[in-house]
Amino acid sequence: MAAASAPPAAERLVRISRIAGRYxxxxxxxxxxxxxxxxxxxxxxxxxPQNPTQNLFLGLPVELQAEEAKLLVDMGVAYVADELADHLARLSDPAFEPARRTYREHLRQLRKTAQQAFEEEKARVAALHADKRGGKKNKESKKKQPAGVEAASAEPESSAAASGPAAQAETPSLFDDDVPPPPPPQPQKQKPSILPGVTPSTSFPLTATPPSPASSAPADSIPASVAPSYALLTYLNSRGYYTTPGLRFGGRLSVYPGDPFRYHAHYLANGYGWDEPVPMLDVVTSGRLGTAVKKGFLFGAERPKAAAEEGEEGGKDKGENVRVFCVEWAGM
Amino acid sequence: MPLDDDDNPSLAPSEINLMTAAPSHGGSAAAASAADEQMTAEELLEDEGGSAAQDFRAFATALQHRKNQFRKEPGVSAQTIRRGEKDFESHGTRAQADALEQSRAAMRDVLSYVRVHTVPSGPGASSGKVGGNPVRGWYFPGWWEGFEEVEEEEEAVVVKGEDGEKKEKKPYGWIRERVVVLEGSSTASQALGRAVTGQAKDRPARGKDWLLPEEALYLVERGSLDLWWPFKPLEEIFPPDGTVDAQDPGEEEETEVDEYEFGIPLSLQAAYALLIGDDGERGKISLQKFQVYSNLKRCGYNVLRAPPLPKPPAQSPSSPASRQTLWQWLTSRLASPPQHPPYGPLVRPGLYRSYVPIYRQMALISRHSPSSSTSTPSFQIHFHVWKSAQKWTKLRHPPPDFRLAVLDAQQTFVPSLREIGALLDSSPADRGNPQWAGHPGRMYARLKHGSRNVLLAVVDHGVINYMRFAEGSGFVEEPLYGRFDAAVAKGGVAPKKGGGRNNGRGGVVRGGKGKGRGRGRGR
Structure with a gap:
């Protein structure tokens, strides 16, 4: 599974949209x-959009902290695009007419796929109803249906990285052989009926171009004010820890030993400057707070470059220069 | 978690407010609060992690997300989604790796959904199938740029005072900020958008609803709005003389070539790019504010932008004076302390039959009285929030239940006294539920609510935390010493109506008339 998606991922360059200073x-x-x-x-x-009245599960976009954006750019896996300027140019500049055309074409394709999916769904439901009316058959079809569901939900996993919308929409028909094949009604219906509108998540073909120096903001345009916690973040990231914003637990970062999908946070973390005095009270409060939520309080700093002469080469392994400490309330 | 725990149903048996139980905030507590209460405090703390609850597998199953990325299954309530189990750390088993992989795959599945809008009025269209009521909106950022909105707020107050509710003014419309015009109307436009009235007849797009950036983006995000970028000016898309029907979507889309003549649909990314901006930018909204806005909307609250601060003078000083109740008058009498000689005992020697006069003499420090200053605060109230209610509309609504300011967690310091004072000053006095007034059991509710309060929404990169700052002048207005006399009175005389907790009011009267029996032995 992981292997399946890794190869395309290797050359992937993530587009980080910078909008009003947010990533x-x-x-x-x-x-x-x-x-x-x-x-x-x-x-x-x-x-x-599937379920817009709850706050438990949220959807796109993902907001990165400035530190995370910088980390990804420094690792060379992402670039930052100034989304507003880019969009304005591509939407209104005549020079980008071809890009707009491909975007429209892409949209049309999406809409057709959506239409097709609806038709399939309709046909499937109709078939189900027909079966039910047919009487005894319904038991059989009911049994088949969950199997189809599982198969379909498993399918995108394996073909996840590569499959476009078209591929995904077609996969179900491979599994539901007993459902009357939807294709026949399509040719007749597609022309008279109106294609549904579509709002894609990204302006993909419109702004697809890889970073040109003009459109992508240089990496160092990410504010340097992120410094202290950036070093800590790099350190933690290089050791396989995941981080999320620390607001929930009262630190700068919450640190997880792996994907937060699976694990509880182990630490709440604050970054400091190397020579920055750390108020004792901070350590006590954060330490107690961390212990209260079953976490350790972790704080660290990066030794400045002058002191550690390893220099630029250690860029990938910045953790070299970072010292961290973990405080736990002893409760004696 | 309800924003206002004063309304906690368990505390207020008289009026059980269903609305407060349902909406909740944060990543965590969307599930029924009843379920939350059953959890131990520790679990809750862990769970506050929010991400702890993000088991997309459960969500995906609940959605029965199958077959294709366009399918939407409406009506999954948060209660049906169970919280995911998590591990402390990796133990290298395949079961664990599989579970993680499933979560990731489920997230990918769920999030690769593409927002689809079925055509509302097409012949034989599959409208209603996907649900919702899709509309098309056009992005015209410059249309209202030069519009001068008349400040209606102040007049409204005056008018209401004179002839009641007869001539009701509309709330401030933020017309200059409105950038998206709706084609047709939808259910959403009952609560969002604003049609600009008083326009010339030949003005294009007359009577159409215009959306604020946050409203438009919220609708796009929840899949209810199809936002388009126009290639033609507004006049052509919405001809002035009401021949809008020529643009009837059905006709327009019959010929596919023509379809994109007027513009192209924008993606979610484009919508963010166009509608999110820096603070104070016209026609945009900052990301933090938008996140708070949509968080509240998802919870079911009604949210409107707070009107700008009123121009300096008058208005507020007059209103408290005119609304002075007997209670306020009494407390103001309480507040004016007797003159003290420069030396000698604090409590003048004499015969005292109740505690009240003694305590009144001991009140040396003048109390803080809420004022409404006109200085422009560095913190501002950004949103007015209402609990969801049937009769609420965008044009007619009661005063807001909450006033809310949005802050960035990483860039803001704890507000100084002056800052929070100014913020409070910019909101009118609000003593909470009128049923609380004078009700002995609700004293702590009153104290917590304060004489007015402001909610701060602290945003840390998408994680939102709500805090309430209440002005606690209530402590002065809730003197406890009245109880002492009451207790004494209860000891001797038959208990009066209202009993022991007649805080001060009864005490003052009784003390003054000397009805208190003897010198009590305390309580």
């Missing part, structure tokens, strides 16, 4: 990729 990722494949391969899970912030 967002809109492409689900990008989100999955950075989560799986680079240990950046960040926070899902959007409303889930």
């Amino acid at each position: 967002l990722v809109f492409d689900i494949d990008d989100v999955v990729y950075i989560r799986r391969c680079h240990g950046v899970c960040a926070v899902l912030t959007g409303t889930m």
Whole structure:
């Protein structure tokens, strides 16, 4: 499974949208990729269109902290795009007419696929009803249906990375052989009926171009103010820890030993400057707070470059220069 | 978690408010609060992690997400989704790896859903199948740029005072900020958007609803709005003389070539790019504010942008004065302390038959009285929030239940006294539920609510935390010493109506008339 999606991932360059100084990722494949391969899970912030009246499960976009954006850019797996300027140019500049055309074509394709999916669904439901009316057959079809569901939900996993919408929409028909094949009604229906509208998550073909120096903001445009916690984040990330914003537990970061899908956070973490005095009270409060939520309080700092002469080469392994400590309330 | 625990149903048997139980915030507590209460505190703390609850597998199964990425199964309530089990750390088993993999795959499945809008009025269209009521919106950022909105707020107050509710003014409309025009109307436009009235007849798109950036983005995100980028000016898309029917979507889309002549649909990414901006940018909203807005909307609250601060003078000082109740008058009498000589005993020697006069003499420190200053605060109230209610509409609604300011967790410091004071000053006095007034059992509810309060929504990269700052002048208005006399009175005389907790009011009167029996032995 992991192996299946790794190869395309290797050359993937994640587009980080910078909008008003915030860093967002809109492409689900990008989100999955950075989560799986680079240990950046960040926070899902959007409303889930399937079920928009709950706050438990949220959808795209994912908001990255500035540190995380910088980390990904420094690792060379992502680039930052100034989304507003890019979109304005591509939407209104005549020079980008071809891009717009491909975008429209892409949309049309999506809409056709959607239409097709609806038709299939309709046909399937109709078939189900017909079966029910048929009497005894219904038991059989009911049994078949869950099997089909499982198969379909398993399918995208294996073909996840590569499959476009078309591929996904077609897969079910492979499994539901006993359902009357939907294709026949399509040719007749498609022309008279109106294609449904579609709002894709990304402006994919419109802004698909890989980073050109002009459109993508340089990596160092990410504010340097992130420094202290950036070093800590790099350190933790290089050791396989996942981090999320620390607001929930009262630190700068919450640190997980693996994907937060599976594990509880172990630490709440704060980054400091190397020579920055750390108020004792901070240690006590955070330490007690961490213990109260069954976590350790972790704090660390990076030794400045001058002191540690290893320099630029150690860029990948920045953890070299970071010292961290963990405080737990002894409760004696 | 309800925003206002004053309304906790368990505390208020008289009015059980179903609305407060349902909406909740944060990543965690969307499930029934009843379920939450059963959890131990520890579990809850762990669970506050929010992400702890993000088991997409459960969600995917609940959605019965099958077959294709366009399918939407409406009506899954959060209660049906069980919380996922998590491990402490990796133990290298395949079961664990599989579970993780399933979670990831489920997330991918669920999130690769593509928002589809069925055509609402197409002949034989599969409308209603996908649910919702899709509309098309057009992005015209410059249309209202030069619009001068008349400040209606102040007049409204005056008018209401004179001839009641007869001539009701509309709430402030933020017309200049409105950038998306709706084609047709939908159920959503009952609560969102605003049609600009008083326009010339030949004005294009007359009577159409215009959306604020957050409203448009929220609708796009929940799949209820198809946002388009126009290639043609507004006049052509919405001809002024009401020949809009020529644009009837059905006709337009009959010929596929023509379809994108007027513009193209925007993606979610594009919508974010166009509608999210820096603070104070016209026609945009900052990401933090939008996140709070949509969080509240998802919870079911009604949210409107707070009107701008009123122009300096008058208005507020007059209203408290005119609304002075007997209670306020009494407390103001309480508040004016007797003159103290520069030396000598604090409590003048004499014969005291109740505690009240003694305590009143001991009140040396003048109390803080809520004022409404006109200085522009560095913190501002951004949203007015209402609990969801049947009769609420975007144009006619009661005063907001909550006033809310949005802060960034990483860039803001704890507000100073002056800042929070200014923030409170910009909100009118609000003593909470009128049923609480004078009710002995609700004293702590009153104290907690304060004489007015403000909610702060602290946003840390998409994680939101709500806090309430209440102005606690209530402590002065809830003197406890009245009880002492009451207790004494109860000891001797038959208990009066209202009993022991007649806080101060009864005490003052009784003390003044000397009805208190003897010198009590305390309580």
